[in-house]
Amino acid sequence: MDDGQQRMNDSEIRDALARLAKLEQTKSAFISIAAHELKTPLTLVQGYATILGERLHGRPDAEELAGLVAGILRGAQRLGEIIDDMIDVASIEAQSLELNLEPLSLDTLVDLAVKEALSGAPERQVRIYIGELAGLPYIMGDAQRLHQALVKIISNGIKYTPDGGRIDISGRLLYVDGAQSDALVELTIADTGIGIPPEELEWIFEKFYRVGDITLHSTSKSRFKGAGPGLGLTIARGIIEAHGGIIWAESPGYDEVCCPGSTFHVILPLQQGSSPARTRYLVQSGLLRSSGE
Ligand SMILES: Nc1ncnc2c1ncn2[C@@H]1O[C@H](COP(=O)(O)OP(=O)(O)OP(=O)(O)O)[C@@H](O)[C@H]1O
Ligand SMILES: [Mg+2]
Incomplete structure (x- = not known):
């Protein structure tokens, strides 16, 4: 004592x-x-x-x-x-996800994922704009698993954005200064939806975790069905981390009336062999340059 x-x-x-x-x-x-x-x-x-x-x-x-x-x-x-x-x-x-690696075009991956996400919610009127991805190099990845991860993230964007809203998807190449061989790609998926409370941004990736317990959202513009079982982002994070990548979310806050939106960032190494810890270190170290800089 x-x-x-x-x-x-x-x-x-x-x-x-x-x-x-x-x-x-x-x-x-x-x-x-x-x-x-x-x-x-x-x-x-x-x-x-x-x-x-x-x-x-x-x-x-x-x-x-x-x-x-x-x-x-x-x-x-x-x-x-x-x-x-x-x-x-x-x-x-159980860390038993098996990946079939092949060179993949992000342009095609995003295009197919957007089509599938939209077909899963035909009644929703959320527009999706895809930025210029054709110039990005191919990444080594599992086509089916990365497709699954992107569909989960984009479907959330559609699900948690009222009708009339939009999702913007963009991509850029990141590389360690002076070493373009050690490159990564960043995909950003930004919506104009209900947003996420800052204190819950890290929790939404945990299994069965949902913000609040609301299954019906009601904004000034529309009413729409929201949360599912809370597994989508756990799967997306698992797949991205199995590729040595990382995912995180940003949002100014949760507000069903103002809809401040949420932005999801996905960073994937071009080549396999890198760990999520190393990718996180590179992102946080300030060593990365963007191809546009
Ligand atoms: N784009 C988004 N905008 C606002 N909230 C979001 C967004 N994406 C996820 N969330 C919040 O994070 C929670 C977890 O997301 P996740 O995709 O794991 O589960 P879900 O969508 O509820 O169910 P599932 O994906 O299993 O059908 C959601 O319930 C929701 O509260
Ligand atoms: Mg989901």
Whole structure:
């Protein structure tokens, strides 16, 4: 005892940290097991609903029932996507994400990701402007995984921006002064949405973390559905870090009326082999020059 407060000694602190690490591992294992267990009955639901849909032909109420079957299949598909996201989060935490590396054009990557993000929210009226990316060099990366990461970030931009808003995507080459071989690319995705409170900017990348608990946003211009399970940015960060890159967000604050917007920065090394820690060091050290400077 010390001035009335109980303090932990070194070995107690070590024990507590080990227990915390174990707990974190158990949580990851739980997500992985739960996701895989949910997958089997879901496949059954999808299979039976499809058969049901095929057997409706010739019935007088076929059209009405087909609508109900389509509803079951839509729900099952969304559930499947959430389960796949849980499986991805579990493999990111187990550091077992496998990358198939190939030279990639950022121009094409961003273009495809924007198309997919827009097709996932056809009812939303948010415009996306893409800056000049064609001049950027190819990066070594996993096309499917980087596509997935970009879709998650851009979809958020669409989801958390009221109708009539915009998203601007730009890119630039960064290199260590005098050593252009050691280059990185920065992609910036800036929206005119509801923004993020500064104290939560680092938390939004944690699994199942959502700002507030609001699923319906209401701005002066429109009402729109917001938060999902809170896995998108965890997956995006995991994929970017697996490539040796880093991601962070900036926002002046959260305001559904003024919509101050959010900006996401993604930095990826051109060549593989660099770690996120080194990339972070390069970004924070002030050693990087932009190709435009
Ligand atoms: N562009 C953005 N503008 C405002 N808030 C954002 C933006 N992107 C993310 N957020 C906040 O960060 C939280 C976490 O984002 P994330 O993409 O991980 O989860 P989600 O969108 O809620 O669900 P999911 O992506 O799993 O469907 C969101 O719930 C939202 O509160
Ligand atoms: Mg999301």
